Amino acid sequence: MASIEAMIKWMKDREGKVTYSMTNRLGPNSYDCSSSVYFSLIAGGFLPSGSMGNTDTLFGDLERNNWRQVAPVNGNYRVQRGDVFIWGARGASGGASGHTGIFVDSVDNIIHCNYGYNGITTNNHDVIWGYNGRPPITVYRSAAAKPEPPKLPTKNPEQPIKKGINYETHVSKVGWMNNVANGALSGSTGYNLPVEAVKILFKNNQIQASVSYRAHVSSIGWMPWVKDGQLGGTTGQSKAVEAIQAKLTGEAANYYNLEYQAHVADNGWMSWVKDGATAGTTGQKKSLQALKMKLVRKPIDQGSSKPATKGVSYRMHLANEGWLGYVTNNQMAGTTGLGIESQCLEVYVDGKKENVQIDAHVAEKGWLTNTGGTTGQKLSLQAVKLKLKNGLEKQYDISYQVHVSEKGWMSWVKNGAVAGTTGQKLAIQAIRIKLTNK
Numbered sequence: 494m495a496s497i498e499a500m501i502k503w504m505k506d507r508e509g510k511v512t513y514s515m516t517n518r519l520g521p522n523s524y525d526c527s528s529s530v531y532f533s534l535i536a537g538g539f540l541p542s543g544s545m546g547n548t549d550t551l552f553g554d555l556e557r558n559n560w561r562q563v564a565p566v567n568g569n570y571r572v573q574r575g576d577v578f579i580w581g582a583r584g585a586s587g588g589a590s591g592h593t594g595i596f597v598d599s600v601d602n603i604i605h606c607n608y609g610y611n612g613i614t615t616n617n618h619d620v621i622w623g624y625n626g627r628p629p630i631t632v633y634r635s636a637a638a639k640p641e642p643p644k645l646p647t648k649n650p651e652q653p654i655k656k657g658i659n660y661e662t663h664v665s666k667v668g669w670m671n672n673v674a675n676g677a678l679s680g681s682t683g684y685n686l687p688v689e690a691v692k693i694l695f696k697n698n699q700i701q702a703s704v705s706y707r708a709h710v711s712s713i714g715w716m717p718w719v720k721d722g723q724l725g726g727t728t729g730q731s732k733a734v735e736a737i738q739a740k741l742t743g744e745a746a747n748y749y750n751l752e753y754q755a756h757v758a759d760n761g762w763m764s765w766v767k768d769g770a771t772a773g774t775t776g777q778k779k780s781l782q783a784l785k786m787k788l789v790r791k792p793i794d795q796g797s798s799k800p801a802t803k804g805v806s807y808r809m810h811l812a813n814e815g816w817l818g819y820v821t822n823n824q825m826a827g828t829t830g831l832g833i834e835s836q837c838l839e840v841y842v843d844g845k846k847e848n849v850q851i852d853a854h855v856a857e858k859g860w861l862t863n864t865g866g867t868t869g870q871k872l873s874l875q876a877v878k879l880k881l882k883n884g885l886e887k888q889y890d891i892s893y894q895v896h897v898s899e900k901g902w903m904s905w906v907k908n909g910a911v912a913g914t915t916g917q918k919l920a921i922q923a924i925r926i927k928l929t930n931k
Contacts, residue, residue, distance in 0.1 A: 500537025680783030687733035687780030690726030702745030736773030827923030837866035876913030
């Protein structure tokens with residue numbers, strides 16, 4: 494009895510063990526595309542022993558042995574395991590003008606003897622077809638073969654855009670896989686289906702930033718940089734993404750590294766890379782099949798180690814971070830967009846703490862006089878009042894503005910007025926202070 498499995502087994506037994514040759518094509522150490530298909534059809538019991546031909550004679554030999562052409566549906570072939578494909582026009586597909594092989598599943602993976610990999614390999618049909626200029630294709634199926642439902646990966650559960658890094662891949666035979674975020678897998682593994690396009694979006698309403706990215710695409714190379722959810726790659730062209738590069742721009746780049754990892758045909762998961770480096774491969778004809786991305790926060794590097802001797806200098810003590818460096822007139826001390834609470838404020842005017850009075854409103858304590866808050870107690874700073882002293886109040890106004898969780902930047906106040914909130918359990922996250930002449 495004829496057997497699809499025996500036919501494919503003949504190929505699999507020689508995968509990676511023989512070379513490609515159109516001159517020495519009858520084995521046992523080398524074959525070409527058509528001779529390997531003839532031998533596999535004989536091994537499967539579909540052709541009589543001793544049968545041999547080329548890509549062009551294969552059309553007739555299949556039809557005489559009860560194989561039928563598979564009709565395309567909306568321009569696509571619904572292939573299944575054991576289908577035989579032939580590239581090239583009938584009557585003109587012999588020699589280097591054609592190619593043939595066998596589908597091993599319903600998601601377009603083929604086993605074939607080919608020049609490009611110098612032997613028998615398993616590859617995604619559409620990727621290899623695209624590399625070779627998308628020639629005419631005919632697909633044959635044995636009349637004895639039973640229809641198989643396509644085995645395709647399921648799409649990711651649909652998710653809204655979240656705070657952080659969001660991304661979505663367009664996968665061959667499936668389409669857009671729905672948005673995922675912050676380290677989740679987009680694409681598929683175990684199906685050998687290439688990613689054809691990607692969209693990436695950074696979301697944080699409190700940070701002015703975007704994400705830029707570009708795709709390296711089969712038969713095209715590196716495509717132009719795009720950003721913020723625009724399409725990187727192609728759709729509807731059967732062209733595989735082989736690598737990507739991505740990077741944050743704007744304020745987010747000060748706070749985060751963008752790290753990403755690619756799952757690549759024949760290689761599996763590759764090492765994580767970051768901030769514009771290449772994930773995937775180029776020049777190897779290997780498709781990118783899945784992608785993970787995540788934000789990794791950088792250590793906060795802010796200000797200098799000592800206060801300035803003139804003007805106003807100030808710094809913030811942050812939860813889980815400790816003291817940041819000193820900044821000066823109208824610069825930001827603390828952070829925005831990271832959700833980090835401040836716990837204490839320290840201010841110098843003309844190099845002296847005693848030139849300014851700070852009153853702080855602290856969680857669980859209320860107002861504290863002549864102090865900027867607490868450290869080591871895990872209590873958030875919620876409001877402050879600043880006043881100049883020692884005669885400086887006659888020369889300058891001290892103005893200050895705070896960034897509060899859930900509210901953002903609040904209005905500027907000055908000379909002892911309250912900046913922040915009380916009774917709302919909302920932490921100050923950052924502050925700006927400036928002196929102006931009266």
